[in-house]
Amino acid sequence: MINLDKSPLLLYKDSMLIRTKKIISPKVSSSPWVLIQSAASVLASLTIIFTASLFIPAPADAGGRDIFTAECATCHSITRPTRRPTVEEALNEKGPAMWYAGSKYKEGFISRWLQDPKPIRGMKYNSLTEKSEGGHMALDSKEAEEVAAYLQGLKSPDMLEVEIKPKATVRGRFIFQKKLGCYGCHTIRRGSRIVGGLTGPTLLGTAERLNPEWIYSYIKNPGAFTPRSPMPNYSKMLSEIKLKALVAYISVQK
Numbered sequence: 057m058i059n060l061d062k063s064p065l066l067l068y069k070d071s072m073l074i075r076t077k078k079i080i081s082p083k084v085s086s087s088p089w090v091l092i093q094s095a096a097s098v099l100a101s102l103t104i105i106f107t108a109s110l111f112i113p114a115p116a117d118a119g120g121r122d123i124f125t126a127e128c129a130t131c132h133s134i135t136r137p138t139r140r141p142t143v144e145e146a147l148n149e150k151g152p153a154m155w156y157a158g159s160k161y162k163e164g165f166i167s168r169w170l171q172d173p174k175p176i177r178g179m180k181y182n183s184l185t186e187k188s189e190g191g192h193m194a195l196d197s198k199e200a201e202e203v204a205a206y207l208q209g210l211k212s213p214d215m216l217e218v219e220i221k222p223k224a225t226v227r228g229r230f231i232f233q234k235k236l237g238c239y240g241c242h243t244i245r246r247g248s249r250i251v252g253g254l255t256g257p258t259l260l261g262t263a264e265r266l267n268p269e270w271i272y273s274y275i276k277n278p279g280a281f282t283p284r285s286p287m288p289n290y291s292k293m294l295s296e297i298k299l300k301a302l303v304a305y306i307s308v309q310k
């Protein structure tokens with residue numbers, strides 16, 4: 057019953073209340089037939105969702121990502137660190153970081169290397185005293201290509217834009233071998249001999265392995281990629297011309 061003593065506004069509110077109550081409390085029927093009907097309709101919508109999901113294509117690199125998660129992630133990190141790792145954290149790393157793999161490696165290298173992995177570092181990873189025994193796990197060509205496609209998609213935001221023409225520059229060789237003594241830590245070919253130290257990765261085979269733009273970005277700011285590493289920052293010692301000559305020289309090493 058509507059109370060006639062109330063103001064028109066309140067009357068309006070009352071009638072709305074009555075209406076809302078009607079809407080929000082529909083008559084609940086518990087007859088088994090209605091229950092079966094609603095169960096059937098839930099089943100039907102689930103079937104539609106499931107069938108639709110069969111037609112949504114998986115991302116092209118999904119297979120590679122699964123292989124990586126299962127077989128590689130314990131040793132290779134794919135997340136960019138948000139701070140400099142502590143010495144302990146750095147020493148616990150079991151392999152080089154992969155979060156910038158797509159910027160660092162030349163197209164084709166990862167897949168080739170994984171099918172026939174030859175040591176890149178002369179020393180065991182993270183050791184200054186123990187020589188590497190090699191023995192990195194190898195993959196068959198299908199798995200290697202899948203995982204390489206996934207890793208090639210991981211790009212770094214720290215890349216600098218530059219154009220480098222790989223070339224055996226005399227200036228680059230001079231800086232590498234004499235001026236800055238890079239080969240104190242990196243092996244390289246001198247004539248027919250392989251010379252240099254084992255603290256850093258070999259730079260033999262760089263022509264097939266590393267993108268010149270990445271080498272440039274790395275030497276300018278090694279800390280952006282390997283935040284706790286014996287690789288010194290030479291950026292203040294190298295003019296732009298000298299740096300480019302050095303990168304051009306490293307980029308042709310076979």
Ligand code: HEC
Binds near residue numbers: 128129131150166193
């Ligand atoms: C037990 C740890 C371990 C596992 C597991 C492992 N790696 Fe490695 N990986 C290493 C180490 C250590 C190196 C450095 C080898 C060297 O320098 O000779 C390396 C090197 C690499 C390199 C060359 C990179 C470079 O710059 O030296 C690639 C690419 C790579 N691993 C990919 C993979 C993939 C893909 C998987 C999984 C299928 C995998 N790794 C599993 C430890 C591991």
Ligand code: HEC
Binds near residue numbers: 152238271
């Ligand atoms: C004191 C030793 C040391 C010296 C000297 C040194 N490096 Fe390095 N360099 C390293 C180490 C160690 C790494 C590996 C970084 C890591 O993975 O933590 C490295 C990494 C690199 C890389 C990347 C290679 C890769 O596969 O990841 C390049 C390129 C490089 N150095 C170039 C140079 C150049 C050019 C010079 C001279 C101007 C130089 N380095 C001098 C220790 C050194």
